[in-house]
Each structure stands twice: as C-alpha cells, then as structure tokens.
Amino acid sequence: MLTGAVMTAGALFPSAASAAKPDTVQKSLDTLVRDDRMPAALASVVDREGRTRVYTAGVGDLGTGAKVPKDGQVRAGSNTKAFTAVVVLQLVAEKKVGLDAPVDTYLPGLLRGDGIDGRHITVRQLLQHTSGLPEYMAAPVFEDFPAVRYRYFEPRELLDGALAQKAHFAPGEKWEYSNTNYLVAGLIVQKVTGRPMGEEIGRRIIDRIGLRHTYFPAPGETTVREPHPKGYEQEVDGGPLVDYTTMDMSMAWAAGAVISTNSDLNRFFSALLGGKLLPPAQLAQMRTTVPAEERGPGVRYGLGLTSTPLSCGGVYWGHGGTALGYRTRGGVTEDGRAATVAVTTTPTGAASRRVEAAVDTALCR
Numbered sequence: 001m002l003t004g005a006v007m008t009a010g011a012l013f014p015s016a017a018s019a020a021k022p023d024t025v026q027k028s029l030d031t032l033v034r035d036d037r038m039p040a041a042l043a044s045v046v047d048r049e050g051r052t053r054v055y056t057a058g059v060g061d062l063g064t065g066a067k068v069p070k071d072g073q074v075r076a077g078s079n080t081k082a083f084t085a086v087v088v089l090q091l092v093a094e095k096k097v098g099l100d101a102p103v104d105t106y107l108p109g110l111l112r113g114d115g116i117d118g119r120h121i122t123v124r125q126l127l128q129h130t131s132g133l134p135e136y137m138a139a140p141v142f143e144d145f146p147a148v149r150y151r152y153f154e155p156r157e158l159l160d161g162a163l164a165q166k167a168h169f170a171p172g173e174k175w176e177y178s179n180t181n182y183l184v185a186g187l188i189v190q191k192v193t194g195r196p197m198g199e200e201i202g203r204r205i206i207d208r209i210g211l212r213h214t215y216f217p218a219p220g221e222t223t224v225r226e227p228h229p230k231g232y233e234q235e236v237d238g239g240p241l242v243d244y245t246t247m248d249m250s251m252a253w254a255a256g257a258v259i260s261t262n263s264d265l266n267r268f269f270s271a272l273l274g275g276k277l278l279p280p281a282q283l284a285q286m287r288t289t290v291p292a293e294e295r296g297p298g299v300r301y302g303l304g305l306t307s308t309p310l311s312c313g314g315v316y317w318g319h320g321g322t323a324l325g326y327r328t329r330g331g332v333t334e335d336g337r338a339a340t341v342a343v344t345t346t347p348t349g350a351a352s353r354r355v356e357a358a359v360d361t362a363l364c365r
Contacts, residue, residue, distance in 0.1 A: 044262035069227035077321025085304025115167030186254025231325020244325035312364035
C-alpha cells in the first residue's frame with residue numbers, strides 16, 4: 001500500500017503545471033519501498049519559498065498494514081551528534097570549555113589505555129572524529145545484540161569497552177568515525193554543567209527553538225512516544241524482518257539517542273545554519289571541515305556536521321543517523337532548502353545509495 005504526498009497549508013494549492021508533473025520525491029520513496037523492500041519511507045521537504053511538504057510510502061506496521069503516520073517520529077540515531085556538538089560549542093562560547101583543551105582538563109585520568117591518553121586528545125578532535133579512539137560498539141558485549149537490546153548502560157560502562165581496545169591512530173593523524181568520541185563529549189558536558197546530557201539538549205536546543213516532536217529518551221524509556229512507523233531489522237542475513245521499534249537507547253546516549261521527526265530535523269539544521277543556536281565564531285568552527293570520504297564522495301566532516309555535494313551544485317549541511325530499525329539522511333542548503341528522508345530498516349549497498357539519492361532529488365528538484 002502506497003500513501004501519496006501530503007502537503008502542509010503553505011503548499012495546498014500547487015499550480016496546474018506542478019500538479020501535472022510527476023513528483024520526483026514521491027517516486028523516489030515509492031522506489032525504496034517497491035524495489036529495495038523498505039517497509040516504509042518518509043520525507044519532509046522545504047522548498048526555496050519556505051513551503052513544507054511531507055511524503056510517505058509503504059506501511060507503518062507490517063503486521064497490521066497500518067498507514068505510515070504523516071511525519072511520524074523515528075529514532076534519529078547519529079543526528080544526535082550534531083545536537084551534542086552544539087551543546088559543547090555553546091559551552092565554548094560561554095568560555096566553560098576550550099576547543100583545543102585536552103580532555104584531561106575536564107575528565108582527568110579518564111582516557112587511559114593502549115595508545116590512549118586524554119592528555120593528548122583535544123575536545124576538537126572528539127567532535128571532528130580525529131582522536132583515534134576505538135569504537136565502543138565493537139566491544140564483545142554487543143556481539144549478541146538481542147541479548148542487550150533492553151539493557152541499561154551507564155556511559156562509563158560503554159567507555160570501558162573502548163578503552164579495552166588499542167587506539168586506532170595518534171590523535172590528529174587522520175579522520176575515522178567513532179561513536180566513542182561523542183560518548184566522551186557527553187561526559188564533558190555533564191561534568192562542566194553538572195546536569196544530565198538529555199536535560200542540556202532539551203534546555204539548550206529543543207526548548208529554545210521549539211522542536212515539539214523531538215526528545216532525548218529518559219533513563220529506562222524503551223518506546224517511541226508519538227505516532228511512528230515501526231522499525232525492522234534482519235537478525236540474520238536473509239531472515240525475516242524483526243520488529244526493533246522498542247529498545248533502550250542508553251547504548252547510544254550522546255552519540256545517538258535522540259528521537260525526532262523529519263520536519264523537526266529540518267527545523268534543527270535550519271536554525272543551526274541560520275545562526276539561532278551558536279554565535280558566528282562557533283558556527284564557523286563547526287563548519288570547518290576535513291575530508292570524510294568514507295561517508296560518500298566529496299563528503300567532509302566538521303564538528304558534528306557534514307557537508308555533502310549536490311548534483312545540482314553546492315552542498316547541503318546535516319549529519320544523518322542510523323539506529324536499528326531506522327535510517328535518516330538529510331540536511332539544509334545555504335539558501336534555505338531542507339530535506340530529510342527516513343526509512344524503517346537499515347539499507348545496505350545500492351539501497352543505501354538510493355536513500356542518499358532521494359535527499360539529492362528533494363533538494364535539487
């Protein structure tokens with residue numbers, strides 16, 4: 001079952017020419033469902049005139065065949081890193097954190113291991129993924145994921161899984177994505193503010209710019225609060241899709257716990273790039289990038305923010321995220337266009353590239 005495009009009030013009356021023209025965004029979502037077997041695909045697109053249009057395709061529940069909720073909530077995964085980076089950079093602007101200060105300034109003695117020394121890793125290197133810290137999700141406890149799906153993890157417990165491994169390279173030597181960087185960034189935020197990470201994201205970002213459908217899950221919370229499509233994963237290659245909608249996201253914490261909607265993610269990145277969350281100096285630092293080709297051709301990584309080339313010229317700024325059951329991709333352009341696409345299982349190979357292409361289609365049409 002395919003559910004057609006739905007427009008907000010600002011786009012209720014398209015011209016006759018546009019109404020007759022096939023909608024390329026809807027077609028791209030339909031393809032993801034039909035050809036790539038995504039249970040559902042959702043998109044929210046802001047055009048050059050500031051009008052928002054939301055789209056759905058597929059079904060929200062494979063068991064019941066229920067429709068996909070319009071602009072439903074999804075687990076936003078690593079988009080959380082952009083939220084965490086904003087909080088850290090706000091603290092930099094408040095002169096409570098130094099970007100080029102070593103981690104030991106705030107968490108003395110915490111980062112010690114084989115080739116790991118917090119006296120030589122800076123806050124900037126954490127946010128930029130140039131620290132060399134190994135991935136905590138590679139720890140043995142996560143080899144049997146179903147067994148820990150509902151387990152609560154303290155951030156320090158997760159960090160232990162990283163510190164048991166060897167550093168991947170010397171700090172500043174190269175770029176390599178590691179969730180551990182944002183685990184440590186979250187611990188710095190808590191140490192400096194004396195408040196839980198989720199509260200700081202809520203107070204400094206969500207409440208400040210009015211993200212009404214975005215939240216950082218409370219400890220022990222495993223469900224999604226508002227209307228949402230269910231998320232699915234194959235537990236074994238070629239096996240059936242298993243409902244992974246509910247889980248304890250403490251395992252992702254400051255690196256990936258946020259729940260949001262496509263439209264709220266557009267609002268967040270638009271507010272960020274529009275200077276509503278950071279002073280100019282800190283926003284400029286966030287947008288200072290290094291090559292991150294592992295994330296795609298021409299992709300560059302700043303401080304919790306990526307720039308991705310567009311086929312129609314220019315780039316879009318965002319982050320993207322994957323949590324079991326959900327993947328989101330999207331961002332905003334310099335002239336105010338915005339698009340976020342979500343699917344309800346983790347795509348691989350060509351399907352993954354088509355999710356990225358759907359964002360390009362939405363921003364370039």
